[in-house]
Amino acid sequence: MSTFSQFQLSSELQQAVSNMGFEEATPIQAKAIPIALTGKDVIGQAQTGTGKTTAFGLPMIEKVDRHDRSIQGIVLAPTRELAIQVAEELNRLGQVKGIRTLPIYGGQEISRQIRALKNKPQLIAATPGRLLDHISRRTIRLNQIQTVVLDEADEMLNMGFIEDIEKILDSIHSEYQTLLFSATMPERIRTLANKFMNDPEIVRVKAKTMTVSNIDQTYIEVREKQKFDVFCSLLDIQSPELAIVFGRTKKRVDELVEGLIKRGYSAEGIHGDLTQKKRDQVIRMFKQQRIDIMVATDVAARGLDISGVSHVYNFDIPQDPESYVHRIGRTGRAGKTGIAVTLVTPRELDHLKTIEQVTRKTIVRKPIPTIEDVVFGNKKATIQQIMNTIDEGDFQAYKKSAENLLEDIDSVTLLSACLKIMTKEPDHTPVVLTEVPPLHVKKKKRFSGGQGRRKDSRNNQKRYDDKPKYGNRKRSNRRRKNG
DNA sequence: AAAAAAG
Numbered sequence: 001m002s003t004f005s006q007f008q009l010s011s012e013l014q015q016a017v018s019n020m021g022f023e024e025a026t027p028i029q030a031k032a033i034p035i036a037l038t039g040k041d042v043i044g045q046a047q048t049g050t051g052k053t054t055a056f057g058l059p060m061i062e063k064v065d066r067h068d069r070s071i072q073g074i075v076l077a078p079t080r081e082l083a084i085q086v087a088e089e090l091n092r093l094g095q096v097k098g099i100r101t102l103p104i105y106g107g108q109e110i111s112r113q114i115r116a117l118k119n120k121p122q123l124i125a126a127t128p129g130r131l132l133d134h135i136s137r138r139t140i141r142l143n144q145i146q147t148v149v150l151d152e153a154d155e156m157l158n159m160g161f162i163e164d165i166e167k168i169l170d171s172i173h174s175e176y177q178t179l180l181f182s183a184t185m186p187e188r189i190r191t192l193a194n195k196f197m198n199d200p201e202i203v204r205v206k207a208k209t210m211t212v213s214n215i216d217q218t219y220i221e222v223r224e225k226q227k228f229d230v231f232c233s234l235l236d237i238q239s240p241e242l243a244i245v246f247g248r249t250k251k252r253v254d255e256l257v258e259g260l261i262k263r264g265y266s267a268e269g270i271h272g273d274l275t276q277k278k279r280d281q282v283i284r285m286f287k288q289q290r291i292d293i294m295v296a297t298d299v300a301a302r303g304l305d306i307s308g309v310s311h312v313y314n315f316d317i318p319q320d321p322e323s324y325v326h327r328i329g330r331t332g333r334a335g336k337t338g339i340a341v342t343l344v345t346p347r348e349l350d351h352l353k354t355i356e357q358v359t360r361k362t363i364v365r366k367p368i369p370t371i372e373d374v375v376f377g378n379k380k381a382t383i384q385q386i387m388n389t390i391d392e393g394d395f396q397a398y399k400k401s402a403e404n405l406l407e408d409i410d411s412v413t414l415l416s417a418c419l420k421i422m423t424k425e426p427d428h429t430p431v432v433l434t435e436v437p438p439l440h441v442k443k444k445k446r447f448s449g450g451q452g453r454r455k456d457s458r459n460n461q462k463r464y465d466d467k468p469k470y471g472n473r474k475r476s477n478r479r480r481k482n483g
Numbered sequence: 484a485a486a487a488a489a490g
Binding site: 299 | 488
């Protein structure tokens with residue numbers, strides 16, 4: 001068990017760490033920080049939510065020369081939200097030493113960023129595309145770079161950023177230290193490391209500390225058409241403080257938000273087709289708990305660290321096990337237990353088994369909640385509301401009426417009536433969601449008949465006639481013959 | 484097949 005005081009950190013950074021309330025280092029921090037402080041390149045294999053930002057942030061900030069007002073370190077991240085979050089965290093860590101970090105990402109007015117750059121931040125947290133833009137405009141110069149961090153490198157690879165990253169690294173001419181963090185180590189990442197890193201030391205954190213240990217994982221089998229109603233029942237029963245709901249597509253997210261609002265929940269959606277302004281605003285509102293449900297595509301699956309997320313709902317089961325781990329990792333943070341519920345249609349059950357195998361954790365089946373469960377849940381929520389009001393006090397104005405009422409009616413009858421009016425009836429406002437096609441899980445490649453894929457229209461026409469997209473199984477079995 | 488990211 002390591003504490004931050006064991007690291008060779010300057011007193012300023014020790015102060016910064018204790019200001020943030022950190023004492024014990026997480027495993028990745030314990031392993032990566034001492035090595036990174038010596039100036040060596042580090043490859044850290046760790047999931048999100050393991051305290052990576054601090055792991056690379058402290059060594060990076062330690063090296064910054066505060067009297068030099070040029071950019072001395074960059075962090076590259078796969079999504080805009082992540083870049084913003086990393087910048088916030090680095091700003092907190094660097095505050096005592098007076099080191100500032102600027103987030104640089106697409107979708108925000110570039111002129112605004114250029115103005116902000118005039119304030120001379122020493123560190124930058126960026127998405128690759130916009131950083132390249134700045135480099136070509138010469139609004140960002142990378143001739144004093146001491147440290148480069150590649151955060152979520154495998155995700156940046158998946159999103160096709162590797163070329164951009166190489167361009168960025170090629171344009172740095174100073175001598176710098178590289179810290180690379182990645183949950184997995186595919187070949188392409190190793191190649192990148194070989195090409196750009198200098199005898200890196202690899203540190204691994206066992207998959208066990210993969211953050212899912214303190215998350216209560218369950219699933220409910222539902223038919224597609226029931227999903228929305230079942231989901232609303234869940235919300236009523238569990239009354240989450242702060243919940244993230246994941247949908248499979250952007251359209252789906254929009255429809256879910258609309259449906260939830262129709263039923264009186266306070267929800268907002270976030271996905272890549274919204275303006276960056278809107279995205280920033282939704283994240284902010286959610287963090288301030290001005291909305292308690294955030295509906296998202298996988299844009300919010302990785303890395304986002306929002307304190308107090310009590311529940312994660314997979315309205316649609318995620319494509320791959322890795323995405324599952326990332327999504328549910330948004331809850332159960334900072335030592336608290338989180339709750340993750342996944343809605344699964346019958347034909348997705350196999351896929352759920354695959355996820356279980358990969359995460360090596362049983363996902364417990366729960367029955368579809370009954371009306372009674374919902375009524376009970378609503379009653380409980382009402383009682384909680386009353387308790388909260390009592391805690392807050394400030395109901396002097398009602399006491400006289402209460403006393404008058406109690407003269408004629410006994411307290412149990414009176415309170416029962418109050419509970420009755422306050423308790424929300426299950427809402428049945430019809431909400432129609434566009435069905436998402438059933439998840440097409442990748443299977444082992446089968447002998448394709450040697451034809452390969454043809455793109456000419458004649459062939460397309462034929463395929464269309466032969467294999468209706470969602471035809472029933474018997475039919476397609478009968479027709480599987482030309483192998 | 485979907486999502487993300489430069490405009």
